[in-house]
Amino acid sequence: MDIFSVISVLGGLGLFLMGMKLMGEGLELAAGSKLRTLLEKITSNKFIAMLVGLLVTAVIQSSSATDAMVVGFVNAGLMNIYQSIGILFGSKIGTTATSLLLSIDIKAIVPIFAFAGAAVITFAKKNNYKYYGQIAAGFGILFMGMSMMSENFGFLKESAVFGNMISGMSNPVLGLLAGMIFTGIIQSSSASVGILMALGMSGVVELSDCVYIIFGMNVGACMPVFLSAAGANRESKQVALSNFLTSFLAALFVTGIVLALDMTPYSVTHICETIPFLKGNTAAQISAVHIAFNVIRTVVFLPLSTPIIKLTKLIMPDKNEEEEEITVYLDSRILTTPPMAVQQTEKECARLASLARASFDMAMEAVVNGDAKAIERVYENEKVVDKLTHGITKYIVKINGLDIVDYDRKVMGAMYNAIQDLERIGDRSENMCEAAQKMIKGEVVLTEEAKKELRILCETVQQILEDSFYMFTHQSKDPALTESVLQAEDQIDEYCELFRQHHIERLSKGVCSAEAGTVFIELLTNLERVGDHAVTVAFCIPYKHGASRPALTSST
Numbered sequence: 114m115d116i117f118s119v120i121s122v123l124g125g126l127g128l129f130l131m132g133m134k135l136m137g138e139g140l141e142l143a144a145g146s147k148l149r150t151l152l153e154k155i156t157s158n159k160f161i162a163m164l165v166g167l168l169v170t171a172v173i174q175s176s177s178a179t180d181a182m183v184v185g186f187v188n189a190g191l192m193n194i195y196q197s198i199g200i201l202f203g204s205k206i207g208t209t210a211t212s213l214l215l216s217i218d219i220k221a222i223v224p225i226f227a228f229a230g231a232a233v234i235t236f237a238k239k240n241n242y243k244y245y246g247q248i249a250a251g252f253g254i255l256f257m258g259m260s261m262m263s264e265n266f267g268f269l270k271e272s273a274v275f276g277n278m279i280s281g282m283s284n285p286v287l288g289l290l291a292g293m294i295f296t297g298i299i300q301s302s303s304a305s306v307g308i309l310m311a312l313g314m315s316g317v318v319e320l321s322d323c324v325y326i327i328f329g330m331n332v333g334a335c336m337p338v339f340l341s342a343a344g345a346n347r348e349s350k351q352v353a354l355s356n357f358l359t360s361f362l363a364a365l366f367v368t369g370i371v372l373a374l375d376m377t378p379y380s381v382t383h384i385c386e387t388i389p390f391l392k393g394n395t396a397a398q399i400s401a402v403h404i405a406f407n408v409i410r411t412v413v414f415l416p417l418s419t420p421i422i423k424l425t426k427l428i429m430p431d432k433n434e435e436e437e438e439i440t441v442y443l444d445s446r447i448l449t450t451p452p453m454a455v456q457q458t459e460k461e462c463a464r465l466a467s468l469a470r471a472s473f474d475m476a477m478e479a480v481v482n483g484d485a486k487a488i489e490r491v492y493e494n495e496k497v498v499d500k501l502t503h504g505i506t507k508y509i510v511k512i513n514g515l516d517i518v519d520y521d522r523k524v525m526g527a528m529y530n531a532i533q534d535l536e537r538i539g540d541r542s543e544n545m546c547e548a549a550q551k552m553i554k555g556e557v558v559l560t561e562e563a564k565k566e567l568r569i570l571c572e573t574v575q576q577i578l579e580d581s582f583y584m585f586t587h588q589s590k591d592p593a594l595t596e597s598v599l600q601a602e603d604q605i606d607e608y609c610e611l612f613r614q615h616h617i618e619r620l621s622k623g624v625c626s627a628e629a630g631t632v633f634i635e636l637l638t639n640l641e642r643v644g645d646h647a648v649t650v651a652f653c654i655p656y657k658h659g660a661s662r663p664a665l666t667s668s669t
Contacts, residue, residue, distance in 0.1 A: 121265040126308065128258030133211070133304055136251025138516070139244045159199035159418055163411065166203025176208035176302065180338040180356065182453060185446030188342075188349040194425075198418045201338075201356045205331065205407045211303040212400040214252075215259060215310055223260075227253025240518050259307060263314035263396075279318055285325045285368050292329020302334035306403050313395030320398045321382045324371055327402050328364040331410075335360050347431060355425040359418075363410035370409075439500045443508045451515045455525065458512065461505055462528050462535075463586040466650070468498050469535040469542075470578050473643060476542035477571045479549035480636065481564070488546045488553075498539040502532050520655065524588075527653040531585060534646040534653075538578075541639045541646070548632045548639075557629040560619060566612045567633075570640050573608060577601040577644050581651035588654050598651050605644040609637050 170179045183200050186192040230250025237243045282288040296305040309326065312318045335357040342353035374380050385391045385398040414421065441464060442457040472494050478487040509529050513522065551557045559567075580598045583589065616633055619625035625633075 118265040122262050125258045125261030125265065128254050128261060129307060130258070130304060132251045132253070132255030132258055133301070133307070134251070135247050136255055139247030139251055159195065159415060162196050162199025163203040163415060166200030167207040168203070170204040170207025171210050176204040176334060179204040179207070181446045181449045184338060184342050184349045184352055185444035187352050188346050188444050188446065194348055194352050194355065194422055197352050198355055198359075198422065199415065201352070202359070202411045202415050202418070205334070205360075206411055208303050209400075209404040209407055212306045212310065212403050215256070215307050216394070216397040216400040223253045223256035225253070226250070227257060259311050262308070262311040266312055266315035266317050279322045282322055282326055285372065288323070288325025289329035289332065289364060289368070292326040293333035296330040296333030297336040300337050302330050305330045305333070306399065310396040310399050313399050318395070319382075320385060320395055320402065323399065324381055324402060325368060327399060328367055328406055331403070331406055332357070332360045332364050347429070351425050351429055354429055355421055358421055358425060359410065359414050363406070363414055366413060367406055367409055439497065440504045440508070443504065448511055448515065451512065451517045452521065454512050454515070455517060455521045458505065458508060458525065458528060461501070462532060465498065465501050465505065465532055465535050466582045466586055468494060468501065469538045470582055472498065472539045472542040473578060474575070476545040476549070477575065479546050480552070481568050481571055483549070483553050485553050488549060491542055491546050495539050495543055498536060502536040505532050523655045527655060531650045531653045534649045538643050538646050541643045544639045545636060548636050551632055557626070557632045559629050559633060560625055562615065563619070563625065563629075563633050566615065567636060570605065570608050570612065570637070573601060573605055574640050574644050577605065577647045581647040584651040585654060598648060602644055602648050605641060609641045612637055
């Protein structure tokens, strides 16, 4: 055994895996907003979901990333198992694009891609350009590693042990197990099939030796989904199990077809040798079988997805779990796809804004109408607001540690600041409730004029909250809406100044007690501060939309 060949193979494997990682991450980051838009189109139609999964995985070139994202969505309640299974079918076809690329003989020009990509990464100033450079560099390094492995795998031909082991893989059971274990270890069917193709290029293996290994590799590719589902809710675990069942059943089904063909003159190897562009090219044949397996898997088993889900729930029944999840849209698994993590954070912040608005509305009911039950609801709501603020803050810190585009980084910074103001609006609402309690208990009595002034000011603050939160959650800078917010802020300031003067006049006339006056001033101050926080939230986002305001939708 030539030690230098072994070292070269290991070096080639390192380059191959690094190139795949660079290219996948670059594609994922460059896709960014397009990826978000595509995933938002997921429907209950499993065939459309399959196409979405295919396209997303073809773009980011990682079925593991797509699968982890899907588990995260199911765990966050954004998708159910019936929607997710279609995406998982599509992701398996989408990931075969890597093997298709690897089967093309372009090793003479791939160093150009590596050089061009490295140059762009080094000299480009904008992250978007760097991502394109990362794609090119990863693509070049991927092929260079593949070429390096195939050129040095020759020493394995001389190994009797390896030869006997490979010949044993023609046994369906051993081949399936070997493929499952190998892919389960390296966590990527694209990488494992690529290594197998490199062995084929070097002449170490023939297609007849590794057909069942390829099937096993596709089953082993389900392992990342199981790992993603660890610690997730019951439905997420069911998604992982259904994904494994479809791949396992497909492997058994296709194995049966291959065994049947072997009993005729038209074996899989014979069929591949009759196709001109596959004849004599073991690597291309391995890629073709890999693609064919996943296409057959989808064509045969996607229509049977409902029975498969029923089988899944028979093996792993639903549980009536009372799980109190503070965050609805955030899941650590989605962090593997930064653009989606940013989008989910925006949704969670919009939800926080809705909760903060609810706290104020209930506090206003307590102050204006003396609703004691509203006070209890505010305190309960504020517990959620505080915990949610903490949860979003931790998630944003994690996102900022990822490689995201410049605009998304600015948005996350703005969101970080905005949620502090949203939490303070909740705190001000609690302060209003403390004053309302004194009024309800009869500890202080406000004059009718003071009550009327508070009602006017509360309604003005409600309006500024509605407009400001719309600007925030829709990232809109509608000119009319912007003007409305600024005018409302001035109006609140004017009201507060005017009502303080009226309060002083009431004190001087003796129609208002000092205790009541103190409560009245505290309420004015809190209402004024709520308006200030609302304005800060409205203008914190580096807006990208300038469209006019559409009809308001229901609260998140």
